[in-house]
Amino acid sequence: MRILGIESSCDETGIAIYDDEQGLLAHQLYSQVKMHADYGGVVPELASRDHVRKTLPLIEAAFAEAKCGPEDLDGVAYTAGPGLVGALLVGSSIARSLAYGWQLPTVAVHHMEGHLLAPMLEERVPEFPFVALLVSGGHTLLVKVSNIGEYQVLGESVDDAAGEAFDKTAKLLGLDYPGGPLLAKLAEQGTPGRFKFPRPMTDRPGLDFSFSGLKTSAANTIRNEGDDSQTKADIAHAFQTAVIDTLAIKCKRALKQTGIKRLVIAGGVSANTYLREQLAKVMQGMQGEVYYPRPAFCTDNGAMIAYAGMQRLKAGQTGDVSTQVMPRWPIDSLPSIA
Known part of the structure; x- marks a missing residue:
C-alpha cells in the first residue's frame, strides 16, 4: 500500500x-x-x-x-x-x-x-509498550503507549509548553525567531553554576509540568543582571539546564511508575542535543533504551x-x-x- x-x-x-x-x-x-x-x-x-x-x-x-x-x-x-x-x-x-x-x-x-510515531521511520524502532515524551512549541506530554491508538496521558504542561518557554525566553534575551534553537546554541557558551533556576513541580508527586514560573525567573534575572553577552549566555545555560532537568526528572518518574524501560522522545524540542544526552544518561542508569527520530x-x-x-x-x-x-x-x- x-x-x-x-x-x-x-x-x-x-x-x-x-x-x-x-x-x-x-x-x-x-x-x-x-x-x-x-x-x-x-x-x-x-x-x-x-x-x-x-x-x-x-x-x-x-x-x-x-x-x-x-x-x-x-x-x-x-x-x-x-x-x-x-x-x-x-x-x-x-x-x-x-x-x-x-x-x-x-x-x-x-x-x-x-x-x-516518527521514530518508527528509523531503522531502530521501539517495541510496545513504551513511554513517550512529546515536547514541542505547543505541547509537552508524557504518554504511556501500549499500541497505536492506545494512549494514556500521564502528565502534561499546565501552562506553557517547554518549546514555548524556550522561544519566549530567547525573545527576552534578544534572540531572533525561532528562538529555541538559538538559545540552545547560546547556552553552549554559558558558565555552569553562575545562575540557578527552579525545577518546577519536581518537589511534589505527579507528572504534570509548568514552565511559566521558570520563564518569569529568567525574565527577572535578565532584567536585574544586565545584558552583556556572557551574562546572556550564562542565563541561557541555566534556563536550558532547568528545563531539561525537569523533563528528565519527570521521565524517570514516569518510567518507574509504569515499570517500562523504553522511552521515546519526539517533537521539535527532541532535536535538542543536551536533552538527548541527559535522557540517554537516565536510560543508562535504568538499564533501559531511548529512541528518537532523526533531526529532520x-x-x-x-x-x-x-x-x-x-x-x-x-x-x-x-x-x-x-x-x-x-x-x-x-x-x-x-x-x-x-
Whole structure:
C-alpha cells in the first residue's frame, strides 16, 4: 500500500509518500520561518495563505521524487489537528479534494500521534509498550503507549509548553525567531553554576509540568543582571539546564511508575542535543533504551503524517469527503488500530 501525507498544522508545509513495504519514497518540506521572523512569531493568516501557495507544488515535487503518480496511491492522509485552524483547513481541503478526484480514501491524522510515531521511520524502532515524551512549541506530554491508538496521558504542561518557554525566553534575551534553537546554541557558551533556576513541580508527586514560573525567573534575572553577552549566555545555560532537568526528572518518574524501560522522545524540542544526552544518561542508569527520530523528523513534516496515516488506513479507519479539523484534539481520544 502507498499513501500521500500532508502536514499543514502550523508554519511548515510537509509532503511525503510512504509505502508500507519500501518505506519512505519522498519527503518534501517548506518552512515559513523567514516569513514569520519579521513578526517575532507565527502569524496564522500568513501561514494559511502560504500553505495554499506551497502545498500543490510540493505534492508535484514528491511525485517526481518518488517516480509515481496518483494512480499509484491507496489513500491520502492529512493533519486534522491539533494546530492553527486556518492552516489545518488548507491541508484538509486540499487532501479531501484530491482524494475525491482520485477516488481514494482519506485519513485524518492527529498531529501529536504523527510525532509520537516518527521514530518508527528509523531503522531502530521501539517495541510496545513504551513511554513517550512529546515536547514541542505547543505541547509537552508524557504518554504511556501500549499500541497505536492506545494512549494514556500521564502528565502534561499546565501552562506553557517547554518549546514555548524556550522561544519566549530567547525573545527576552534578544534572540531572533525561532528562538529555541538559538538559545540552545547560546547556552553552549554559558558558565555552569553562575545562575540557578527552579525545577518546577519536581518537589511534589505527579507528572504534570509548568514552565511559566521558570520563564518569569529568567525574565527577572535578565532584567536585574544586565545584558552583556556572557551574562546572556550564562542565563541561557541555566534556563536550558532547568528545563531539561525537569523533563528528565519527570521521565524517570514516569518510567518507574509504569515499570517500562523504553522511552521515546519526539517533537521539535527532541532535536535538542543536551536533552538527548541527559535522557540517554537516565536510560543508562535504568538499564533501559531511548529512541528518537532523526533531526529532520523532529520538527513538523509530512513523513510522520504519512506513516501514521498508513497505520490507520491499513486498519480501515478512513473518513468521508466532509472537511473537518480539530484545533484542539486530546490524543487519548483516538481509537486503537487493534
